[in-house]
Structure formats: C-alpha cells, structure tokens
Amino acid sequence: MKNNLKYLPILLFGTLALGILIGGMLNFxxxxxxxxxxxxxxxxxxxxxxxxxxxxxxxxxxxxxxxxVNSILGQLDPHSVYISPDEQEEVAQSMKGDFVGIGVNFYMYKDTVAVIMPVENGPSEKAGILPGDRILYAGKTKLFGRKLPTDSLFTKLKGAEGSAVQLTVFRKSTNKTFKVNVTRDIVPIKSVDVATMLNATVGYIRINRFAETTYDEFEDGLQRLKKRGAKEIVIDLRDNGGGYLEKAVEIADDFLSDKKLIVFTKNKKGRTDRTYATSGGSFENGKIDILINENSASASEILAGAIQDNDRGTIIGRRSFGKGLVQREMDFEDGSAVRLTIARYYTPTGRSIQKAYDKGKDDYFKDFDKRFESGELYEKDSIHIADTLKFRTPKGKIVYGGGGIVPDVFVPLEVEHGDEGVAYLMQSGAVSYFVFEQLDMHRNDFKGLSFEQFKDKMEKDEVYYVNFQKYLQRNGLELKIDKNRSLVKRYLAAEFARQLFGEEKYFDIVLPGDAMIKAVLEGKTN
Incomplete structure (x- = not known):
C-alpha cells in the first residue's frame, strides 16, 4: 500500500473512472x-x-x-467502450436500483465475511443479524478462509426472491456461533444518499448516480423537505459520474417552468433533438444550489447546465469533468455490451461541455492530473478556457463550454496546498475499513450512547485520531495529517456515526464543516 503523496489523489480519483467512462447513457x-x-x-x-x-x-x-472489439473502440472517443459480461451485470444491477439478496453491507475481513451493518428493514436485520457478526457458512458452503472473490460471495448470498438460506454466524460480542434462516428479498441500492435539512429553511439532497429509481427517490426526499419548511434546495452532485440522462432531465423539470429548454443533442447527420420542461414542476419557485466537483460528469453536468443556463440557480464548487457525449448500448448474447458514442449533448445556451480527446484516452483521463499541477483546484483564475467558448444566459451571465461546467461560485479544495491527498483519503474506503476494525475491538465503548453523547465523545477523545495515524503508518502510507487535524477527526467521527447510527448521521457530522455547504449558508462569494 506504499504510495507517494503526490499521486494519491489521482489513484483515488481512478476508482471513479469506470462510472464516468460509462456514466452517460441513452438507449435507442x-x-x-x-x-x-x-x-x-x-x-x-x-x-x-x-x-x-x-x-x-x-x-x-x-x-x-x-x-x-477493444482495438476498434480504442480508435474512437474515450467513452465508446466494450463491457465484459461480469462488468455489464454489475453495472446493470447498480442502474436498476435494487437486487435480491440477504441485505447486508460487509467486508472481507481477514478472510471472513464481516457484517458492517445490515440494511435497514432488510432480510438480515429482520433475522437478527448484527453489525460485527461473521458469516461463516451460507448453507453448506464455507465462506471463510478461502479468499473468495467478491462476485463469488455475492452469488452465494443472492438468490430468488422469497428463497431461504441458512447462515452460520459467529458473534464476537458473545463468543458464540449459531444458525439463522434468512429469506431473501428485494434490497434497494440507493442513488439518493440522504435528504435532510441544513437549517430551518434550507434542504439538502445528495445524489450519487442517476439510476432507474433516482427520480422517485429524489421526489420522495424533496416532498419530505418541503413539509419540513425547505424554501431552498441544495443538490449535491459531487463525485456523481452520471447514469441515465432522462433521470437528470426529470429532476431539472421539477425546477424549470413550462417550455424551458433542458438539453439538446446532435448527431453526425445534423439531427437535433430538444427536450423541454413541462408545466407543474414541484419546486419551480424556490432557490436552487447545485454542488459539483471535478468528478461530476455526464448526467450531472446536464442537470447543472440546465439550471445554470436558465438562470435558475447557483452552481457552486469546482469545474466538472467535461463529458458531453451520448452513448447507445448494443448488447451481445454472451451478456457483454458495447456503448458507442452516437451524439453530443448541448446545454440550453448551446454549449458543448465535452473536453478535448484528440490526444488519446491516456491524455484525456490525465486531465485530472493537470488540474492539480495547474493549481485549478485552489484558484478559480487558474481555470483556462478559450474566449471563443463564451456563451450568455438569458439574463446576460457569461458561461463557458469546452471542458466541463465552470461554477458560478468557486470553492477550492478544503485543505492546504500540498495536502490534497488528505481530503480524498478521508472519503475513501480506507477510512471505512479502519473504523470497522476499531469498532470490532471497541464496540462496547459506544453501547447505549445517544447520538449527542456519541458526538461529544468523538470530539473530546483523541484515541481514534492517534490510532488512525498508526494505521496509515502500518500500511506504508506516508501522509502527514496533522495540518488537517479537524478535517480528519470530522470524517472519522462521521464514519463511526455511519456504522453505528446509519447513513443520515454521517451527513449530520460532515455537512456543517463542509466548505461548499458553508458557501451556501454563509453567503456565496467567488
């Protein structure tokens, strides 16, 4: 796990590459x-x-x-791709928004399936599975000590809806092994992480991708926030690599009045297809803020561009990825597929926000690296866009094409220059794994605590911060975190909260200290 600090953000960014690569889909x-x-x-x-x-x-x-096939597609644009049967099945499941299984979040911890947390109201929770439990057998199939790949594990735990599987479970807290029958059921894969209030009048909704269920999830969250008094809505699209474009269009329609242009596409034959808002959107008058960063792509950029170009709201953050190509999918009998670029999409002012790819795929995806080196993640003035790519909104605001959505309000990466790896590390799986290990050893320290008591404990206690430093050192990650002590403690506390209290409590801790949220609540400045 030895890593040079200089390359850490790029490596972490790379984990989002597949989502961005295939994140924009229109099927014809x-x-x-x-x-x-x-x-x-x-x-x-x-x-x-x-x-x-x-x-x-x-x-x-x-x-x-x-x-x-890969050789042929390699001669085209970066988003025309071949997807193997295994990858296609995984992507299809994610975009469908649910699957049939036992409903647990788990790690392979020391060659054993360790439960992080059962899905709320899911089959395993109903059967009495608890965080920290080890699943040793599914039926007669041994799951521990075999170094099984994740896809093999999923196969053992998934099954037909209504089918039962007997699990053999070891519970560390009681040092006992027992058997339990779990009836498989439909388990949602949420694309809306949270819908919560930031204060008495400002609501917040975070969308991690645009899947089949996204609009329904979004609308449900929006209506709940309106009932709680929301007059302004913050939509967080950071690290959202896209998905189904029509879902982004449906959400934009909620905010735009009748016949406002949302997006249009052009193919090589010059055919133009325009999509307009309809009447009766559920939030056409309240204030809108859209949060984006360098990993917001495709459908995320369509939504942000529609709001920006119609002078409907404020775009806050950093320049988005820059994917303005539309793909059509062709499926093969073996379960694989090809996604081929068949058109470009344009925001309402006529902008194409697709960045250049004439120097090949390697250079295209290294654009992220260039943004670090240029200082763009810290200074808005470091964003270089040709004057020929200027466009004007109906109210005269200048917007730019040719390489992502440039925000109205720039918010730099929230750490000091040179330590950008810390911010990315604290939102990575490494933190989740560390917290699980700590809870596995010290879960009783949190037993019976209310959420307020938990927050007080995490604020005063330094032991987990110190342990995290040791954890990084043990894994050969030479990353200095002392300059970012408050940020590290905040994300550690948030991950503990997620694994102890659930997803919404993670955001209750993270959001008050979030630089982009502060830009919304404390007044928007460039």
Missing amino acids: PTQSLTPKASLHKNKLDRLIDFIDNEYVDKVNTDSIVDVT
Whole structure:
C-alpha cells in the first residue's frame, strides 16, 4: 500500500473512472447494418471461423474477438467502450436500483465475511443479524478462509426472491456461533444518499448516480423537505459520474417552468433533438444550489447546465469533468455490451461541455492530473478556457463550454496546498475499513450512547485520531495529517456515526464543516 503523496489523489480519483467512462447513457433502437458494415462484418466472421477451424494450435477465439472489439473502440472517443459480461451485470444491477439478496453491507475481513451493518428493514436485520457478526457458512458452503472473490460471495448470498438460506454466524460480542434462516428479498441500492435539512429553511439532497429509481427517490426526499419548511434546495452532485440522462432531465423539470429548454443533442447527420420542461414542476419557485466537483460528469453536468443556463440557480464548487457525449448500448448474447458514442449533448445556451480527446484516452483521463499541477483546484483564475467558448444566459451571465461546467461560485479544495491527498483519503474506503476494525475491538465503548453523547465523545477523545495515524503508518502510507487535524477527526467521527447510527448521521457530522455547504449558508462569494 506504499504510495507517494503526490499521486494519491489521482489513484483515488481512478476508482471513479469506470462510472464516468460509462456514466452517460441513452438507449435507442438497434439499426440495421449498412452494406459496407455488413461486408466488414462478414470479413471478421470468416477470419474468426478460419482461425477456429484451421489454426495449428488451439486458440480461444472469444478472447480474440474481445481484443478485436477493444482495438476498434480504442480508435474512437474515450467513452465508446466494450463491457465484459461480469462488468455489464454489475453495472446493470447498480442502474436498476435494487437486487435480491440477504441485505447486508460487509467486508472481507481477514478472510471472513464481516457484517458492517445490515440494511435497514432488510432480510438480515429482520433475522437478527448484527453489525460485527461473521458469516461463516451460507448453507453448506464455507465462506471463510478461502479468499473468495467478491462476485463469488455475492452469488452465494443472492438468490430468488422469497428463497431461504441458512447462515452460520459467529458473534464476537458473545463468543458464540449459531444458525439463522434468512429469506431473501428485494434490497434497494440507493442513488439518493440522504435528504435532510441544513437549517430551518434550507434542504439538502445528495445524489450519487442517476439510476432507474433516482427520480422517485429524489421526489420522495424533496416532498419530505418541503413539509419540513425547505424554501431552498441544495443538490449535491459531487463525485456523481452520471447514469441515465432522462433521470437528470426529470429532476431539472421539477425546477424549470413550462417550455424551458433542458438539453439538446446532435448527431453526425445534423439531427437535433430538444427536450423541454413541462408545466407543474414541484419546486419551480424556490432557490436552487447545485454542488459539483471535478468528478461530476455526464448526467450531472446536464442537470447543472440546465439550471445554470436558465438562470435558475447557483452552481457552486469546482469545474466538472467535461463529458458531453451520448452513448447507445448494443448488447451481445454472451451478456457483454458495447456503448458507442452516437451524439453530443448541448446545454440550453448551446454549449458543448465535452473536453478535448484528440490526444488519446491516456491524455484525456490525465486531465485530472493537470488540474492539480495547474493549481485549478485552489484558484478559480487558474481555470483556462478559450474566449471563443463564451456563451450568455438569458439574463446576460457569461458561461463557458469546452471542458466541463465552470461554477458560478468557486470553492477550492478544503485543505492546504500540498495536502490534497488528505481530503480524498478521508472519503475513501480506507477510512471505512479502519473504523470497522476499531469498532470490532471497541464496540462496547459506544453501547447505549445517544447520538449527542456519541458526538461529544468523538470530539473530546483523541484515541481514534492517534490510532488512525498508526494505521496509515502500518500500511506504508506516508501522509502527514496533522495540518488537517479537524478535517480528519470530522470524517472519522462521521464514519463511526455511519456504522453505528446509519447513513443520515454521517451527513449530520460532515455537512456543517463542509466548505461548499458553508458557501451556501454563509453567503456565496467567488
């Protein structure tokens, strides 16, 4: 786990790459092949058959086909991609918004399935599974000590809706092993992390991706916030790599009045398709703030662009990723798929926010690296966009195309220059894993505490901060965190809260100290 501090943010950013790579999707009917395309297809089919039947050695022609497909797509844009059957199944499940299973969040901890927390009201919680439990067997299948890959584990724990599986569980707190029957059920995969109030009149909704269920989740959260007195809504799209564009359009429609342009697309034949808002949006008059960062892409940029270009709200944060290409998906019989770019999308003022990709995919995805080196994450003046890409909104505000949505209000990365790795580290899986280990050893220290008592304990107690420093050192991560002590303690406390009290309490701790939230609540300045 040895890492150079200079590259840590880039490595952490890389974990979002797949989501951004395939994050914008519009599905259209499959078209028939042209005569020229049919000729090429016939040539490829004949070559594969020739190799399969006549080549001197045994060859896996499936792998040759995959290499050929990837090679062809590699000559195109960065978002025309081949997706293997395993990846496609995972993506499809995530975008569907639910799956059938036992309903637990877990880690593979020392070769054992360790429960972080059962899903609220899910099958495992109903069966009495508790945080910290180890699942040793699913039926007669041994799950510990085998170094099973995650997809194999999911296969053992998933099943048909209504089917039962007997789990053998070890509970560390009582040092006992027992068996329990769990009936599999539909388990939601939330795309809206939280809908909560920041104060008496400002509501906050965080969207992590745009899936099939996103609009329904969003609308449910919005209505609850309105009932609680929300007159202003903050939509957090940070690190949201996109998803179904129509879901972003549906959300934009809630805020825009009838016949306002939301987005339009153009293909190579010049066909233009425009999408407009309809009447009766559920929040057409209240204030809107959209939070974005360098990992906000595709559908996130459509929503932000629609709000910005219609002078409907304020965009706060840092320049977004810059993905303005639309993909059509073609599925294959083996479960794999190709997503091919078939159009560009444009914001209402006519902006394409797609960044350049003429220097190849490697250079395209290293744009994130360049933003660090240029200082763009710390100073708005370091954002360089050609004057030819200026556009004006109906009220005369200047907006820019050609490389992401530039915010109205710039908020720099919330740590001192040179320590940017700390901010990214504290929002990574490493923190979740550390907190789980600590709770596994000290869970009784938190037993019976109310949330207020918990917060007081975390504020006064330094032991977990010190332990986290030791944890980083043990794993060879030479990262100095003392300059960012308050930030580190805040995110540690938030992760403890998540694993002890649930998702919403994580945000209750993180948001009051969040730099972009402060920009909303304390007055917006550039």
